[in-house]
Amino acid sequence: MSIKTRLAIIAVIVIIMGVILLTIRRRETASGLVPAFNAEFLTRPDGYEGLCRHYEFRFPVKPRQMAEGLMYRALADGAVDVIDAFSTDGRIQAYDLVILEDDKNYFPPYYAAPLVRAEALDEYPQIEPVLNLLAGRLSYEIMQQLNYRVDEEGHSAYDVAFDFLTENNFITLKTRAVTYTGQVTIGSKEFSEQEILGELMSLIIEYNTDLRVNRKLNLGGTLIAFEALKAGDIDLYAEYTGTGLVTILKEQVQTDPDKTYQTVREMFLENYNLIWLRPLGFNNTYTLTMRKNHARKLGLKTISDLARMVNNHP
Numbered sequence: 001m002s003i004k005t006r007l008a009i010i011a012v013i014v015i016i017m018g019v020i021l022l023t024i025r026r027r028e029t030a031s032g033l034v035p036a037f038n039a040e041f042l043t044r045p046d047g048y049e050g051l052c053r054h055y056e057f058r059f060p061v062k063p064r065q066m067a068e069g070l071m072y073r074a075l076a077d078g079a080v081d082v083i084d085a086f087s088t089d090g091r092i093q094a095y096d097l098v099i100l101e102d103d104k105n106y107f108p109p110y111y112a113a114p115l116v117r118a119e120a121l122d123e124y125p126q127i128e129p130v131l132n133l134l135a136g137r138l139s140y141e142i143m144q145q146l147n148y149r150v151d152e153e154g155h156s157a158y159d160v161a162f163d164f165l166t167e168n169n170f171i172t173l174k175t176r177a178v179t180y181t182g183q184v185t186i187g188s189k190e191f192s193e194q195e196i197l198g199e200l201m202s203l204i205i206e207y208n209t210d211l212r213v214n215r216k217l218n219l220g221g222t223l224i225a226f227e228a229l230k231a232g233d234i235d236l237y238a239e240y241t242g243t244g245l246v247t248i249l250k251e252q253v254q255t256d257p258d259k260t261y262q263t264v265r266e267m268f269l270e271n272y273n274l275i276w277l278r279p280l281g282f283n284n285t286y287t288l289t290m291r292k293n294h295a296r297k298l299g300l301k302t303i304s305d306l307a308r309m310v311n312n313h314p
Contacts, residue, residue: 033310035063036071036080040221041286046108046246046253047084051288054106057307068191069151072097075291082306085289088140088193088282090148098292103302107286108242109257111279112138114201115244118273120235124182127236128277130208131201133170135278138200143193143282150192157192157217161199171207180212187234188217189225193284197238222247230272240284244268244276257283 041047042065052058064080071083076095085092087099114131121128146164149155165171184205188198195217202213216234219225222243228234244264245251249271254260261279268274288303300306 033059033081034061034079035059035082036066036074037063037084038068038071039065041084044222044243044247045250046106046242046286050253051106051303054104055303055307057310059310060313075289078291081290081294083289085287086193086284087287088143088147088284089151090144090146091151092289093144094148094152096292097289098295099287099289100295100300100306101302102285102287103304105255106253106303108246108253108255109260109283110240110242110285111257111261111281111283112197112238112240113261113279114236114277115229115239115268116236116275116277117229117232118269118275119232120184121275124184124209124211126209126211127184127205130205131236132278133204133208134200134280136281137168138281140282143284146196147193150196157195157199158203161196161203165200165203165207170204176207179210181210183212183214184235185214185216185233187219187225187228187237189222189237190218190220194218194238197280201236201238229274238280239276241276241279242285 037048042063048063059082066074066080066083071080072085072089072091072095074080075083075097085097085099091097092099116127116131142164146160149160150157162171186198186202186205188194198215198217202215205211206213216228219228219234219237222239225234225237226239226248229237241257241260241264242253245260246253249264249267251263251267254263261276265276268276288306290300295301298309300309
């Protein structure tokens, strides 16, 4: 075989390889990205549909609906490429994921705070000052670490909450009441962070008052927990200000955290006779999350970057 023929063959191989690489690259662009979201994000007003309107894009494939725990594993394994996630979730760090910046401020502030029936506070006023001991004490980093211990290290929510409270001197074994003068029922939604918050509130009440706590944790989604609170099946649970504003009150999204808190505090008291206590400190906003190396390869840092890539793909 002559050198000329060999060079021609090499040239053809190079062209073919270039086409293959280009095809692979195109598949890794918008049309190849597989999104997966949980059921609540797909249906809530400040979820996927609102996101599409705000950023003026839509994935060309219908997002898969997955349970929260499965989404992270599927993303880490490459089965899906974009998921909704909570900013405080420890699995973001554990799986080497990255949050796309919400550069157009779509997601409202989601500051967690105890939401309590006014009748329960009237009957047991000691609840408020005890729960306010936690106000501002749970930072973003702390909550992410607590979530990590449950979701990745396999500790129970009870143990994680107990360790945090004892290590930070919120409770001691000596402070727990011997006899009880009443009972409160504490609920939570059905994911790890909510269970941790439920245990934190339960334990701090149990060890700092003479009240017995009945736990009804992992009730379900937002509306299930909220309806249980309104019906008196539970006395309190931890809710998020943005969820209260948009999902429950059906109000427009607000980006100012103080204004959001003040709005939900006033309207929940007026409409439902429910009281928001002081926020616990962290903002657990929704995010769009990807594998870090995949986002870097595609040059995606913000949701606007993602929207432009989707819209510019033929």
